[in-house]
Amino acid sequence: MQFKEYAPKPIVREAFPITADMKITWVPETKRATVDNGSSTQTFTSTVKPKHGDFVCKSSAGNIYHSPREVFLERNVVEALRFRGRDLRGIEEGLV
16 A cells, blocks of 8 residues: 545635634533624534634534634634734734
């Protein structure tokens, strides 16, 4: 057997950062978490406890899942400087 290199297909992810003003609830037994910003909630799959600064992503198949900040920034180009009126320029340093 011989391994070959394969390049992934380019994709665009829909995602939002878990900001400091959001309440995080994680249930490890079900591998599910919920974030609440005071006016709406979003439930998603999470195998590890989400933290502020991490991201919630939606795949093209409609699956909603957690991505740790380090993984998200490694795999995605983060060009947006604002999200819902918040300045995200410090997100690479975990300042969100």
